[in-house]
Amino acid sequence: MIAILHFFLALFVSPLLFGIINKIKALFAGRKGPPILQLYYTLFKLWQKSRVYSKTTTSIFQFAPFVSLTCVICATLIVPFAGQKALLSFSGDLILFIYLLAFSRFSIILSALDTGSSFEGMGASREVSFSIFTEITLLLSFTVCAIKAQTLSLSGIYTYFSLQMLHPTLLLIGLALIIVLLTESCRIPIDDPNTHLELTMIHEVMVLDHSSTELGIIFYTAYLKLWLFISLVTGLFLPTLSFFLKEFYSLGAIVLLTSIIGIIESVMARFRFIKIFDFILTGLALAFFAFVLQVVGIL
Amino acid sequence: MILMLFSLVFFSLSMLTALFTNKKIWLFSMVAASFLGIAAATKILINPINNTINIPWHIPLGNFSIEIDALSAIFILLICLFAPLYAIYGQSYLNHSDKKQLTIFYPLLIISMLFVVMAKNGFLFLLSWEIMSIAGYFLITFEDDEHSLKSGFIYLVATNIGMLFLLPFFLLLGNNNLDFQCLSGNSLIFLLGFIGFSTKAGVFPFHGWLPKAHPVAPSHVSALLSGVMIKMGIYGILRMIILLNEPQIIWGYICIVLGVFSALIGIFSALSQKELKTILAYSSIENIGIILLAIGLTIIGKSKDLPILTILALTATIFHIINHALFKGLLFLGAGAISKATQIKNINLLGGLHKKLPLLSGLFLIGVMSMTAMPLFNGFIGEFFLLLASLKGLLLGDFFAIIPLLSLCFIAALCFMLFSSVYSIIFLGEERSSFKLSKIPSPMLRIMGIIALLCTLFGTLPFVLFPIIKKAVFLFLPNVDIATLQESKTTLYKLSISFSIFFLVLMTLLLIRHQILKNRKIVITSTWGCGYDKITAKMQYNFSSFVQPIAFLFQKFFFHFSNHNLKDLFPKEENFLITPFDFLTKYFYKPLMEKLLLISEKTKKIQHGRTQFYIFYIFLTLVFLLLWKGQ
Numbered sequence: 009m010i011a012i013l014h015f016f017l018a019l020f021v022s023p024l025l026f027g028i029i030n031k032i033k034a035l036f037a038g039r040k041g042p043p044i045l046q047l048y049y050t051l052f053k054l055w056q057k058s059r060v061y062s063k064t065t066t067s068i069f070q071f072a073p074f075v076s077l078t079c080v081i082c083a084t085l086i087v088p089f090a091g092q093k094a095l096l097s098f099s100g101d102l103i104l105f106i107y108l109l110a111f112s113r114f115s116i117i118l119s120a121l122d123t124g125s126s127f128e129g130m131g132a133s134r135e136v137s138f139s140i141f142t143e144i145t146l147l148l149s150f151t152v153c154a155i156k157a158q159t160l161s162l163s164g165i166y167t168y169f170s171l172q173m174l175h176p177t178l179l180l181i182g183l184a185l186i187i188v189l190l191t192e193s194c195r196i197p198i199d200d201p202n203t204h205l206e207l208t209m210i211h212e213v214m215v216l217d218h219s220s221t222e223l224g225i226i227f228y229t230a231y232l233k234l235w236l237f238i239s240l241v242t243g244l245f246l247p248t249l250s251f252f253l254k255e256f257y258s259l260g261a262i263v264l265l266t267s268i269i270g271i272i273e274s275v276m277a278r279f280r281f282i283k284i285f286d287f288i289l290t291g292l293a294l295a296f297f298a299f300v301l302q303v304v305g306i307l
Numbered sequence: 308m309i310l311m312l313f314s315l316v317f318f319s320l321s322m323l324t325a326l327f328t329n330k331k332i333w334l335f336s337m338v339a340a341s342f343l344g345i346a347a348a349t350k351i352l353i354n355p356i357n358n359t360i361n362i363p364w365h366i367p368l369g370n371f372s373i374e375i376d377a378l379s380a381i382f383i384l385l386i387c388l389f390a391p392l393y394a395i396y397g398q399s400y401l402n403h404s405d406k407k408q409l410t411i412f413y414p415l416l417i418i419s420m421l422f423v424v425m426a427k428n429g430f431l432f433l434l435s436w437e438i439m440s441i442a443g444y445f446l447i448t449f450e451d452d453e454h455s456l457k458s459g460f461i462y463l464v465a466t467n468i469g470m471l472f473l474l475p476f477f478l479l480l481g482n483n484n485l486d487f488q489c490l491s492g493n494s495l496i497f498l499l500g501f502i503g504f505s506t507k508a509g510v511f512p513f514h515g516w517l518p519k520a521h522p523v524a525p526s527h528v529s530a531l532l533s534g535v536m537i538k539m540g541i542y543g544i545l546r547m548i549i550l551l552n553e554p555q556i557i558w559g560y561i562c563i564v565l566g567v568f569s570a571l572i573g574i575f576s577a578l579s580q581k582e583l584k585t586i587l588a589y590s591s592i593e594n595i596g597i598i599l600l601a602i603g604l605t606i607i608g609k610s611k612d613l614p615i616l617t618i619l620a621l622t623a624t625i626f627h628i629i630n631h632a633l634f635k636g637l638l639f640l641g642a643g644a645i646s647k648a649t650q651i652k653n654i655n656l657l658g659g660l661h662k663k664l665p666l667l668s669g670l671f672l673i674g675v676m677s678m679t680a681m682p683l684f685n686g687f688i689g690e691f692f693l694l695l696a697s698l699k700g701l702l703l704g705d706f707f708a709i710i711p712l713l714s715l716c717f718i719a720a721l722c723f724m725l726f727s728s729v730y731s732i733i734f735l736g737e738e739r740s741s742f743k744l745s746k747i748p749s750p751m752l753r754i755m756g757i758i759a760l761l762c763t764l765f766g767t768l769p770f771v772l773f774p775i776i777k778k779a780v781f782l783f784l785p786n787v788d789i790a791t792l793q794e795s796k797t798t799l800y801k802l803s804i805s806f807s808i809f810f811l812v813l814m815t816l817l818l819i820r821h822q823i824l825k826n827r828k829i830v831i832t833s834t835w836g837c838g839y840d841k842i843t844a845k846m847q848y849n850f851s852s853f854v855q856p857i858a859f860l861f862q863k864f865f866f867h868f869s870n871h872n873l874k875d876l877f878p879k880e881e882n883f884l885i886t887p888f889d890f891l892t893k894y895f896y897k898p899l900m901e902k903l904l905l906i907s908e909k910t911k912k913i914q915h916g917r918t919q920f921y922i923f924y925i926f927l928t929l930v931f932l933l934l935w936k937g938q
Contacts, residue, residue: 055823058827058828058829058830059824059827059828059829059830060829060830060831060832061829061830061831061832062831062832062833062834062835063831063832063833063834064659064736064737064833064834065834066661066662066735068661068735071817074813074816074817074820075813077816078809078812078813078816079682079809081812082805082808082809082812085805085808096804096805096808098797098798098801098802099695099794099797099798099801100691100694100695100698100798101801101805103691103694103695103698104682104691104802104805106716107680107681107682107687107690107691108682110679110681110720110723111681111682113723114676114679114681114723114727117727117731118727118730118731118735121728121731121732121735121736121848122731122735122736123736123834123835124658124659124735124736124737124834124844124847125834125835125836125842125847126846126847126848126852127835127836127837128848129847129848129852129853130848130852132727132728132731132848132853133728133848133852133853133854133855133856134856136720136723136724136727136728136853137724137856137857137860139720139723140717140720140721140723140724140857143716143719143720144713144716144717144720147694147712147713147716148713151698151701151709151712154698154701154702155701155702158702160695160698160699160702206837216835217834217835220827221820221823221824221827285860299709303706
């Protein structure tokens with residue numbers, strides 16, 4: 009029952025996170041910034057607009073955003089919140105989680121290449137190249153957690169960690185996951201969501217030709233994905249608390265991590281394309297280091 | 308067993324009718340034979356009685372004995388499912404006047420494969436193995452041009468090298484009796500057999516022939532070769548593990564290491580190709596590598612006595628064998644349909660086919676999604692269980708399992724990159740060159756439809772295959788308790804539940820979409836080109852540019868970049884080319900072959916064509932034999 013509430017919480021609150029990030033970036037820049045609920049208004053506006061299609065595109069272009077959103081919604085069903093069991097959990101659901109995100113990426117890549125634009129092809133190519141390494145990092149991080157918790161479901165892992173003392177290995181995993189998070193949700197230093205030059209975009213350039221409801225769906229999918237990754241990171245550091253406190257604590261942690269992302273975006277510049285691989289591989293190295301520590305049994 | 312015999316009779320019948328060029332009877336007996344074969348295998352899977360034939364024969368080393376157990380039955384199902392489908396496809400795919408070479412050797416290949424999986428005697432096995440290889444040769448050289456003959460020759464050499472290892476393997480296995488029940492062996496024997504079988508399967512470093520031989524055959528034959536025939540090598544390895552009974556852990560490590568290499572080499576080589584069928588052939592090597600990873604984990608599980616690991620890994624093995632046969636078949640048939648429609652082989656010249664051939668595009672997309680292991684499609688199930696098995700191995704303290712885990716994840720991601728772009732380049736965007744479309748005969752699309760349906764069925768409801776897997780597990784672990792088996796069954800059900808939730812969510816979203824967008828205005832414009840509107844189709848991203856970042860990152864190991872130095876103020880015309888870097892051929896096979904040629908050049912002296920000397924050689928041999936045995 010409480011898991012259903014968590015699920016709807018994710019569905020409704022996720023756009024707020026981007027609002028927070030934008031607000032913090034504005035504060036750093038000395039601007040007033042858009043209201044924190046701006047993204048809800050944007051979604052509502054996009055929802056009502058008329059559609060513009062390129063004459064090159066096919067039906068794949070029109071349906072892909074919906075498939076992508078479905079994948080991320082299903083992934084939301086698997087991810088636990090506040091140390092509670094998720095709606096859907098079974099041995100091996102962490103593999104399904106990774107593959108669902110891949111499926112979501114697959115549909116967006118197809119819709120990007122459907123336009124026949126070389127900008128979107130470039131974006132798709134870059135996105136896939138990065139994902140090759142983020143997927144491994146994600147899987148390896150989950151593996152270390154799974155070995156520690158001796159279970160293969162995300163719910164099991166996060167319930168275990170909500171009952172444990174803070175573990176040093178988790179810091180490494182947390183860092184690796186944050187790098188995955190920044191890459192997967194296309195934030196600075198990987199990708200600048202506010203850039204205005206198509207050549208330097210990665211994720212944004214893939215959706216250049218989308219409009220109206222479909223663009224809204226793609227935005228919303230990104231918000232939900234950010235929520236998922238942030239709750240995956242914060243869930244690792246959930247202390248043992250009583251029932252309702254856990255929820256509040258988790259929400260607080262999520263807002264905190266979101267603000268940290270906002271601060272990172274405000275104080276850092278985007279990496280050069282070649283450097284991005286180094287950055288992502290750093291995450292992989294961190295996760296692998298955690299794995300080695302786990303195997304050797306030092307920590 | 309009677310059913311199976313009838314099936315064999317019908318297959319032979321179709322081979323005979325091929326001589327008298329009656330197309331209808333040929334097809335009819337092929338289909339009838341396959342139905343009988345499927346019935347026989349199903350019957351034996353349900354109730355394994357009366358499944359052996361054992362007749363003494365005049366050939367030494369044991370009896371003529373065949374038996375259908377669970378493992379044989381799985382492969383019989385595979386063979387008999389695809390044989391008639393590909394035969395029907397082939398009828399409309401080829402419009403050559405002279406097809407005898409195909410119609411005779413196609414059934415022969417099927418019969419010999421059936422005998423390979425049924426044989427329970429080493430001699431019979433080798434005999435059918437050799438017939439299978441030769442039938443394969445005649446199918447590969449079907450086009451009869453210089454290129455296909457050369458590829459066929461390479462295939463033949465590779466096959467014979469495999470045989471070179473299989474002969475001592477069987478001779479060492481049994482003393483004076485090659486019936487399978489009286490065989491036993493050690494690690495050396497395993498290695499001999501492994502090399503022999505893996506040459507057929509196209510495992511690194513014995514894979515060089517596969518991407519040369521498979522693409523030159525007609526598409527449906529390539530589908531049969533890539534989907535089913537190379538699995539005979541996998542069958543051999545699995546059968547060997549059962550025969551040798553007590554597997555050593557080192558065998559598992561060998562399988563995993565070679566599996567990782569095969570998969571990596573396969574996928575990286577595929578990334579730098581341009582012809583669809585070559586890409587598919589390389590991806591077969593990759594998938595064989597994945598199957599080997601699963602087999603390796605099975606062996607480790609069995610030798611370490613971890614039944615749960617064995618069960619999961621074996622489930623992964625069998626799922627991936629079946630699924631790979633399905634989606635690779637579908638993709639090869641799709642490649643055939645594309646080349647039939649456009650006459651173009653280089654995918655960088657294709658594009659925008661979705662609008663013109665929507666049905667083909669849909670079917671190919673299903674194949675691609677299975678190939679890239681997207682959830683809801685069958686390729687996912689095998690990879691899921693392999694990852695699950697590795698994770699389980701890690702939980703149980705076998706840290707070696709991190710290698711299959713990470714490498715599979717990496718390979719799957721590369722495969723994702725490869726096939727998402729292959730599909731998009733061929734079917735989406737604008738046409739990259741002008742080509743005339745010819746019509747695709749509808750039976751071809753129907754056959755592809757059947758296979759695509761099976762891909763989605765086994766992808767969404769994978770538990771329908773569970774009974775087969777259960778039987779196979781009992782073959783490997785005769786005294787496993789049902790409770791451990793139940794766990795993988797539950798996982799299969801849970802996966803199906805997740806998929807149905809996925810389907811429900813998707814349907815709801817699409818319903819909402821339909822409702823709100825029904826009356827919404829649509830504006831059609833051209834694609835955004837940064838304000839530039841003289842965009843041509845050539846400016847689109849193509850396959851080579853799509854894979855460039857990864858090729859650049861791994862250029863030291865797998866790729867060869869052509870020199871491109873745009874240096875001067877007014878640079879001249881430049882080409883840019885990514886080619887695969889085949890270090891194995893360069894540093895191993897080529898020097899080896901050169902040495903061999905040198906030696907044969909020298910030994911040529913005793914082979915000069917003078918009859919007197921040949922008779923003298925025979926005489927010398929006889930004397931030697933008399934002295935040796937006549938004491």
